[in-house]
Amino acid sequence: MKKDCIFCKIVAGELPAYKVYEDQNILAFLDINPINPGHTLVVSKVHSENIADTTEATFVDLIKVIKKIYPAVLNGVGAADANLTINSGELAGQAVLHLHFHIIPRFAGDGHKLWTGKSYASSEVESIVQNIKNFIDSD
Numbered sequence: 001m002k003k004d005c006i007f008c009k010i011v012a013g014e015l016p017a018y019k020v021y022e023d024q025n026i027l028a029f030l031d032i033n034p035i036n037p038g039h040t041l042v043v044s045k046v047h048s049e050n051i052a053d054t055t056e057a058t059f060v061d062l063i064k065v066i067k068k069i070y071p072a073v074l075n076g077v078g079a080a081d082a083n084l085t086i087n088s089g090e091l092a093g094q095a096v097l098h099l100h101f102h103i104i105p106r107f108a109g110d111g112h113k114l115w116t117g118k119s120y121a122s123s124e125v126e127s128i129v130q131n132i133k134n135f136i137d138s139d
């Protein structure tokens with residue numbers, strides 16, 4: 001548990017939450033300021049800040065629980081579709097520095113916007129691909 005981490009405090013029962021799923025490693029609860037009804041956060045009980053510093057085992061546990069509860073979250077609010085999101089890091093909009101997935105049920109006309117795409121210059125795209133591949137190979 002990390003001191004002053006809101007989600008660690010929820011895991012420890014020191015702060016209230018509308019819990020929808022709990023097992024030995026993972027907790028899922030409703031977002032307090034939902035984009036839509038049923039907006040659910042899925043966290044590991046062990047604190048890690050982001051994807052880079054979590055363990056593979058913890059990440060797998062998160063994904064397994066998401067697979068398990070996803071239909072229930074959607075069914076619970078009568079949604080057919082959802083966005084599954086991680087905001088990883090401050091520039092990506094991560095406000096709570098305890099790794100969490102958002103399951104965001106979507107409804108027709110709910111007004112939630114997705115990103116708009118940009119284009120690559122062809123010189124740029126080649127070097128980006130190479131940089132990524134080099135980093136993977138060096139790992």
Ligand code: AMP
Binds near residue numbers: 006041
């Ligand atoms: P992020 O920007 O990805 O870090 O998202 C953090 C999310 O946590 C936001 O959607 C908040 O509404 C939500 N949140 C913050 N505090 C609480 C809380 N005590 N209980 C439930 N959700 C919370």
Ligand code: ZN
Binds near residue numbers: 005048
């Ligand atoms: Zn934490």
